[in-house]
Amino acid sequence: MKVPLLDLPAHHRELRDELVAAVTRVLDSGAYILSDEVKKLEEGVAAYCGARFAIGVSSGTDALLAALMAVDVGPGDEVVTTAFSFFATAGTISRLGARPVFVDIDPATYNIDPKAIERALTPKTKCIVPVHLYGQCADMKPILELAGARGIKIVEDAAQAIGARYPGGRQAGTLGTLGCLSFFPTKNLGAAGDAGMVLTDDPALAAKVRMIRVHGSEPKYYHKLVGGNFRIDSIQAAVLNVKLPRLDGWTGKRRENAARYASLFGEKGLGSKVTLPQPAYANQGLGFDHIYHQYVLRAERRDALREHLTQAGVATEIYYPLPLHLQECFRDLGYRPGSLPESERAARETIALPIYPELTAEQQSAVVDAIAGFYN
Numbered sequence: 001m002k003v004p005l006l007d008l009p010a011h012h013r014e015l016r017d018e019l020v021a022a023v024t025r026v027l028d029s030g031a032y033i034l035s036d037e038v039k040k041l042e043e044g045v046a047a048y049c050g051a052r053f054a055i056g057v058s059s060g061t062d063a064l065l066a067a068l069m070a071v072d073v074g075p076g077d078e079v080v081t082t083a084f085s086f087f088a089t090a091g092t093i094s095r096l097g098a099r100p101v102f103v104d105i106d107p108a109t110y111n112i113d114p115k116a117i118e119r120a121l122t123p124k125t126k127c128i129v130p131v132h133l134y135g136q137c138a139d140m141k142p143i144l145e146l147a148g149a150r151g152i153k154i155v156e157d158a159a160q161a162i163g164a165r166y167p168g169g170r171q172a173g174t175l176g177t178l179g180c181l182s183f184f185p186t187k188n189l190g191a192a193g194d195a196g197m198v199l200t201d202d203p204a205l206a207a208k209v210r211m212i213r214v215h216g217s218e219p220k221y222y223h224k225l226v227g228g229n230f231r232i233d234s235i236q237a238a239v240l241n242v243k244l245p246r247l248d249g250w251t252g253k254r255r256e257n258a259a260r261y262a263s264l265f266g267e268k269g270l271g272s273k274v275t276l277p278q279p280a281y282a283n284q285g286l287g288f289d290h291i292y293h294q295y296v297l298r299a300e301r302r303d304a305l306r307e308h309l310t311q312a313g314v315a316t317e318i319y320y321p322l323p324l325h326l327q328e329c330f331r332d333l334g335y336r337p338g339s340l341p342e343s344e345r346a347a348r349e350t351i352a353l354p355i356y357p358e359l360t361a362e363q364q365s366a367v368v369d370a371i372a373g374f375y376n
């Protein structure tokens with residue numbers, strides 16, 4: 001049985017008529033930039049996430065860039081972030097001329113370790129960028145305390161975590177100064193192309209991000225600051241407006257799939273070979289669980305397992321094979337292999353299994369059977 005990592009055509013099949021109608025409506029309207037579709041999406045996502053303001057932008061990467069610009073990150077500043085994330089988390093810091101200061105992760109959740117943040121703070125620390133990796137919130141309480149006491153800003157990279165809740169009830173992207181979402185097609189809420197969103201409760205920062213999104217102009221052709229073209233397309237907003245009302249249903253399916261994996265792995269007695277994802281806040285009650293953007297195992301002999309699964313027709317991925325502090329482009333920062341051991345170990349030991357909403361019970365059994373076949 002073939003099991004893909006994701007099946008976007010299947011994901012869109014039942015929505016196809018609505019999506020085509022929405023895209024056609026935009027095409028026929030001539031309103032392609034910052035139209036009512038964008039306004040509707042911003043209001044919808046703000047309400048969904050529990051943020052006062054949401055500003056649609058061109059990608060998750062540009063959401064990070066605009067948010068960092070809004071808190072004036074620039075040359076001479078240090079920005080503390082995790083070494084174990086997608087490149088955009090750190091690339092945006094570097095592009096603004098600031099120095100990314102990488103810290104290690106909690107090996108249980110793969111999220112940034114607050115104690116490591118504390119050790120990395122200096123008088124130059126302008127901002128902290130925690131990432132809510134794979135779909136569950138980083139441990140924000142100690143991070144908020146560290147930042148608050150020192151006047152440090154927090155830009156959350158919530159690209160993988162729309163709808164994930166943190167104890168207390170707030171959602172990913174609404175805990176810090178600003179939060180960033182990605183609607184890259186493979187994210188839990190994905191556009192048919194690139195798109196993203198910045199969240200904030202601060203009216204002044206919301207206005208500033210809106211300005212940064214259009215070259216820093218307000219009104220048009222009068223530039224108060226240097227921004228960029230970070231606008232979200234109306235066509236992408238229209239696609240997302242069709243999909244947003246379904247997001248909770250899809251998240252529910254991902255959670256069901258995760259529960260099914262847990263019971264299948266339990267039946268096979270693979271506990272000594274693989275470590276399943278550990279939802280950190282599930283004990284807080286319904287809705288505090290992981291949103292399972294990714295279902296990531298820590299696995300013995302990871303590379304050989306991956307090869308075995310590929311042969312068996314099961315697609316997998318490694319998020320991420322090389323931690324950020326060891327990327328060639330950051331060589332000048334002076335990190336070495338061994339600098340951040342948990343990030344490096346996660347890069348060697350983890351593997352993501354298919355978890356998408358349309359995945360069937362039969363496919364999941366095939367995945368776990370193939371893994372059992374490898375170890376037994």
Ligand SMILES: *Cc1c(COP(=O)(O)O)cnc(C)c1O
Pocket residue numbers: 059060061062085086088089131157159160182183184194195196
């Ligand atoms: C996807 C992602 C981004 C970037 O989003 P794009 O929309 O692809 O630009 C940033 N950070 C993390 C953790 C991501 O997963």
